[in-house]
Amino acid sequence: MTFDRRKFIAVGTAAVATLSAPMVLAQGAGKPRVVVIGGGSGGATAARYIAKDSNGSIDVTLVEPSRSYFTCYFSNLYIGGFTELEDISHTYGTLAAKYGINVVHDWAVDVDRVAKTVSLAGGAVLPYDKLILSPGIDFVEDAVPGWSVAAQNKMPHAYKAGSQSELLKAQIMAMPEGGRFAMVAPPNPYRCPPGPYERVSMVAHVLSQMNPTAKILIADPKPKFSKQALFEEGWQRHYSGMVERIGPDFGGENVSVDTEAMTIDIDGMVENVDVCNVIPAQKAGRIADMAGVTGGNWAPVNAADMSSKMDPDVHVLGDAAAQGDMPKSGFAANSQAKVCAMAVRGALTGSKVFPAKFTNTCWSLIAEDDGVKVGATYEATEEKIAKVDGFISQTGEDAATRKATYEESVGWYAGITTDMFD
Numbered sequence: 001m002t003f004d005r006r007k008f009i010a011v012g013t014a015a016v017a018t019l020s021a022p023m024v025l026a027q028g029a030g031k032p033r034v035v036v037i038g039g040g041s042g043g044a045t046a047a048r049y050i051a052k053d054s055n056g057s058i059d060v061t062l063v064e065p066s067r068s069y070f071t072c073y074f075s076n077l078y079i080g081g082f083t084e085l086e087d088i089s090h091t092y093g094t095l096a097a098k099y100g101i102n103v104v105h106d107w108a109v110d111v112d113r114v115a116k117t118v119s120l121a122g123g124a125v126l127p128y129d130k131l132i133l134s135p136g137i138d139f140v141e142d143a144v145p146g147w148s149v150a151a152q153n154k155m156p157h158a159y160k161a162g163s164q165s166e167l168l169k170a171q172i173m174a175m176p177e178g179g180r181f182a183m184v185a186p187p188n189p190y191r192c193p194p195g196p197y198e199r200v201s202m203v204a205h206v207l208s209q210m211n212p213t214a215k216i217l218i219a220d221p222k223p224k225f226s227k228q229a230l231f232e233e234g235w236q237r238h239y240s241g242m243v244e245r246i247g248p249d250f251g252g253e254n255v256s257v258d259t260e261a262m263t264i265d266i267d268g269m270v271e272n273v274d275v276c277n278v279i280p281a282q283k284a285g286r287i288a289d290m291a292g293v294t295g296g297n298w299a300p301v302n303a304a305d306m307s308s309k310m311d312p313d314v315h316v317l318g319d320a321a322a323q324g325d326m327p328k329s330g331f332a333a334n335s336q337a338k339v340c341a342m343a344v345r346g347a348l349t350g351s352k353v354f355p356a357k358f359t360n361t362c363w364s365l366i367a368e369d370d371g372v373k374v375g376a377t378y379e380a381t382e383e384k385i386a387k388v389d390g391f392i393s394q395t396g397e398d399a400a401t402r403k404a405t406y407e408e409s410v411g412w413y414a415g416i417t418t419d420m421f422d
């Protein structure tokens, strides 16, 4: 997609229609300026590494509307009763106090790539030399007929953690005895490939204790899914007879919902449900589109430095990026952010830039002390982030191995959140 300035301004103008007399904020005059949009896995990591490693020589502004970031990782464990909501909540104070990052709690509503400025909903305009976008995901409109974001309190997605996770958990707890939980699983590519299936495991864990005659129905448009053999083995072992998955062979790709009647229609078969967790098809967070750096649903990037294929001064991280072989995960976003931070620092201060290397592991909890994982290392090629080698848990592993895998995930959680926020 080429940059169409007229179209871009039209979109931007609509978005900032409520702004009056924008005020240009010139923070840290004379220093190179980096603006990061999105304070999640990619954005918080990138802001922290640039500020930490440049010792104040780069002016870093982080734009994030929420004062608390709830990690999606371990939000399924919250639903399963293995952690509390406050344990997955993180704030931005240390980034400001320890690293001098200018943390602005606001929405970015426009990007002018010619003037190199970001407009905020509150009216401020931030100039940048380098812009980093890590806005996560939004949902594709009308992906599931009958569902829209306006209905998310009736049929939650819980695919952005926080109040949605709380709501879904409350709905599960309130299910009638022998009731039915349905999930509409998303098509590829989407945030956290094993996420829906870890969620099913955690819902099954809760129901098997509180409501053992309840049933779980998954409508799935994909013929296969991440760690499938491991999940299916675990469901058989721990929750036998509780989970039914309808794949595309049986109409799992032809699904609509009625949020008022609380029904799900799978290829003409209409089922009453007590809880319906709709996880729609996904796309890059909307600001990436408004910045004019998407091609289709995602933002294509160069693997060596995560720069946009449409603009070398804009970098896109995490779920929003079309980068190649990495899954859309928090670990991946964190890994990409470090590569990007090094490249941005190098470009702005002349510091040394090493070849890009990436790693990822996705852990999932199936039942208490029963964890599985899949992971890989990656390198940057001209074309994409390319997988080098990988590993995956095996079916039939002993209990000690599965417990160790779960404990590894707990250690990882502490590590990544420290790497983002401390």
Ligand SMILES: Cc1cc2nc3c(=O)[nH]c(=O)nc-3n(C[C@H](O)[C@H](O)[C@H](O)COP(=O)(O)OP(=O)(O)OC[C@H]3O[C@@H](n4cnc5c(N)ncnc54)[C@H](O)[C@@H]3O)c2cc1C
Binding pocket: 037, 038, 039, 040, 041, 042, 043, 063, 064, 065, 066, 069, 071, 072, 073, 074, 075, 076, 106, 107, 108, 109, 134, 135, 136, 137, 158, 159, 160, 191, 192, 195, 196, 199, 285, 286, 287, 317, 318, 319, 320, 328, 329, 330, 331, 332, 333, 361, 362, 363
């Ligand atoms: C149920 C579930 C379980 C998961 N489990 C794991 C796991 O175990 N391991 C793992 O590695 N990953 C996991 N993930 C995936 C992981 O959460 C995401 O891949 C990761 O958070 C992506 O990072 P990001 O920076 O792209 O987006 P996010 O972390 O979502 O951050 C985006 C941020 O941008 C902000 N933002 C958006 N638009 C704007 C705007 N216009 N202006 C300002 N700010 C904006 C948002 O408020 C948000 O804070 C899971 C996801 C889910 C849903």
